[in-house]
Amino acid sequence: MPRIGVFVCHCGSNIAATVDCAGVAEATRGFPGVVHAADFKYLCAETGQNLIRDAIAEHRLNRVVVASCSPRMHEPTFRKAVAQAGLNPYLMEMANIREHCSWVHADRQVATAKATEIIRMVVAKVARNEPLTAKQVGLTKRLLVIGGGIAGIQAALDVANAGYQVTLVERTPTIGGKMAMLDKTFPTLDCSACILTPRMVELSQHPNIELRTYAEVLSVKGFVGNFEVEILQKARKVNHLTCTGCGTCWQKCPEKNVPSEFDVGMGRRTASYIPFPQAVPNKPVSDTANCRSVRHLAAKERGEKLMECRVCEKLCPTKSIDWEQKDEIIVDRFGAIIVANGYDTFDHSVYGEYGYGKYPDVITGLQLERLMNASGPTKGEVVRPSDGKHPHSVVFLACVGSRDDKVGRPYCSKICCMYTAKHALMLKEHDPNIQTYVFYLDIRAAGRGYEEFVRRVQEEYGSTYIRGRVSWIYPQDGKLIIKGEDTLLGRPVEVEADLVVLATGITAASGAVDLMQTIGISYDTYGFINEMHPKLRPVETNTDGVYLAGCASGPKDIPDSVSQASAAAVKVCGLFSQDYLTTDPMTSVVDQMKCVGCFLCEEVCPFRAVERETLRGGKVVARINESVCKGCGLCVAACRGEALNLKGFTDQQLLAQVTALLRA
């Protein structure tokens, strides 16, 4: 016989203001099975929990209903409380009379009646609750980091230094990400490579880290603690085990006219290449789309003629060139994943008024970084792409692809104000005779030393800031005319410029949405990952065991990205510090007598928890892998033969709830 205790919480005045809690408690005493009812100001407080524990002992309760808030926050609290009193924690049910009642109603009488009805239903349910036991599963203490930018590097290093094995997957031939492309970093003007490359080297030499560049994640199966991941290792056509990175192949490669991705098209590279001198690994890949030898082999297969090259193969001192090398798929197991897939800059060719990306002297901030960098295509000389001349007047446009609903980017990209200020300062350092203009909407310089930096650029370096968006750029006599408005003075402005730099905003990295779908995590309309909670759980995704860092969840500067990476690393270390993971016992269960083996459940299960089992006599039926099942209930709804049931939410329990409400 169930002996049910009902406890009604006031939640201060959150519930008590609209619900007569004492009256509700009194009313529940008449419900079937209820032997005790009480109300209290704060049940979640230690005194409130004691009240429940004492009542269980005193009234020999074997079921408990806590009528209070949503179970989201305090279900664990009350389960623990009843467990301490010797009751199975799953014999406690919560009735939500706050979010579902007091907060959404104004009439005290109606709300009191509704609260009573809610509790009536839960009492009917709890009477049919069975004791459940949580299961434990093992976990693979290995981390997969997706993305080798500064966020991925930091996360990998932190977790590896804590003693766990890490695999870092990066889709380009080198790690380093966008930070490696930068010349200096704001507001300290640290040389970006000088602070980044030591980390890159540390990562490549770390005994706990396996580095996989030129590789992509193909599929992710499994669940927290036990992910099975397919990784595509793209063919490099170079055997990295024997290659010494001597540089002969990329120095001698005759195909020298490939636009360099690393230099954002400002420079050229060879077909066999390393993206930049400090690349990690410092060994080349052959870009098969442009390599003459690969193209020759492909043409031969088609029966066409194309000149043979094989220069690198002939000259390689270690015979590391391998034309037979194919893409390879590696399957590996991981306990956790950190997604640090970074960002791309906005493609400004959608702006006709800025020349559709076709004016050679209208470049992006990232392109300017490459021009200013000593290892860049111009060896650090800032020249106009059109004629190679030094510019005197340089105009910057902030918010290109940011704060612009028309191009689908209403958000602020956060870093552009600062990097533009940095550019204006650095240009002046490059050539004191350069005059810079910055057209801006607002200056957003929230960060340590950021505002001071922007002021310095205007006051000391004489950069002319003009508040207003530029409406039109057009070429005239080898120069560019920029038309805007000084909204402070309320007058139109026209600047004659030699070079225009667009502060293009941050967008989700190319392929971000595909990656999120592959992993199974939620993302927003822009392709940025949704955090589990934007304030309190900012580095967790809504999938257990998958974490995020850096621009994967929206625009961030370097310090923010690094902080997030370390935060995600701590979460992973916390997970890996356990030897077993406790799984929720509220999983599906198959009544194999009723199962007809249609396996509709297998089709609908998003977690691949349904397995096949052959009974004696040859009948094939479904079986649920409880450590994989998340208790979503899809299979229960799909099953036509009512063979499936969800523990803790059985059909019988739910029917009892509905019946209780209808009969009242």
Add this chain to the structure above:
Amino acid sequence: MSVLKFASTDQPGRNGLLALVKAKTGQDVLACYQCGKCSAGCPLSSAMDLAPHQVLRAVQLGQRDLVFQSSAIWLCVTCQTCYTRCPQEVDLPKVMDALRSQAIQEKIRPAERTVKVFHDVFLGLVERFGRLYEVGLIGGYNLLARQPLASADLGLPMLTRGKLELIPRRVKDREQIRAIFKRAAELELEEITGQSVAAAPPASVPS
């Protein structure tokens, strides 16, 4: 509205107007970040064609015509409200003063002629008598401002009640006053020519 044009060789970040104000006042107008607090508190900004922060903005952009032809620089009464409140500590009244004096030096016709007339008459009387001669100020100002009968209804009552003295009073040591004006003229000349005109002022002159 006239377009503000910048050629590719221009250097608005180091324009002559900025340098001029800096030399005359020591103020760095680039420090102004255009929050508008000065204009919001200015008792006269509603009467000005450019609000005070816009005067600074025009200086930042080297817009000489805009600045020197504005009424704002003449309407400012240097009440110091703006400076007291300025978060960037730009001494705007000092800048306004410098702009007025520069406009006079360059013989630019002031947008508010009568303000200049008032200053001229006032200082002329102080130079002559060592202190203000009110009847002279009223008469001189009204004549030069071409409004001889302005406020005439107030003149007689003020005279009969002894508020105005017909005979000007003079300070005792008019030599010192003259020395001050002489030195001021020399400084002004120095500023224009860039050369030192006179030796150090006599010790008796209060600095």
